[in-house]
Amino acid sequence: MSGRLPMVVGLTIVWVLLWGAVTPTIVVGGVLAALLVVAVFPFPQAPWTWVIRPWPTLVLAVRFLWDLLRASVEVSWFAIRPSGAPASALLRIDLRSRSELIMTITSELVCLVPGSLLVELVPEEGAIYLHVLDAESPERIEQFRRSVLAQEERVVKAFAPRAERDAVCGQGVA
Template sequence: MSDSPNGRPNGRPARAGWRDRLPRIGWLTLVWVLLWGTFTVQTVVGGVLVALVVTLLFPMPPATDPIPVRPLRVLGLVVFLAYDLVASTLGVSWQILRYGPRARGTILEVPLYSSSDRVATVLASAVTLSPGTAVLHFAPDQGVWYAYSLGPRDEAGVERARRQALDMQRRVLAAFGTPEEQARAAAGEGER
């Protein structure tokens, strides 16, 4: 089985090849099985069939920027997100009960260390999933992104929020970034 059928003269194949579709087929099958709630031959075979049809009918654009995926780091990121969800919920609850109408927030400019769309997507989802913070704007041209953070009341609080945003970016890059991007993040290039 060739891994990249009908490659165009100077470029990538127009549609993702079989191997690229495999993760999506696996994922869709898993969702299908979970929806049925029973792990039987019928649900698995049905899931694979449905996944095949779906990936045929709705082809994804071919991945132009292969990103490294480090399973252990991804697991670490998931565990951190779970911890962060609990810790930040407590933080937001404190803001709600303690300050309420007098709660303050801040919008930060944070250096962006990756040009990959997929890293940006994961980063935005991770930051926005965490209570109290959200991504407002990505400006890859300027190499920055903007995060909103609920809570900071003074300069020290703003710096803490900035460090948290950078920390999240480092964790995402540890899971999905190239070594070069990780080096830039570790060097703290462009940080205030």
């Protein structure tokens, strides 16, 4: 139960916020509802082993913000340019990491940037399927594929355990 305590507390807080008042009845009702939800819908305990490396995390954040700004300008241009929207494509990109946490973080960071949308994440195969807005040429598609793999590498350098980091990024990564 100790592992589920944060979930019960969090669900109780959401319950109280939804009711908009703090009374003993609402709090007790929230605790009971949270216990019921945790008992009926147990979350699997994921073996998440990860670290936070400050410098690679800063690099990841700065690069994400740069990609966000650049892509926002590009997508805005696509919306107002006279020739209309560019060709789009559905791409399968095979990631090198097999950690579901790393794959999820990578997928979220990629699809939060305008111009791409996560369609499916297949952790068993290590693949993500993305809808890409700017796919006018094979070069643009390859450039996008490389940018996703570079994002994965930044995520791995920032958060993955040493063994996985070395496997994905090569030996001797600082």
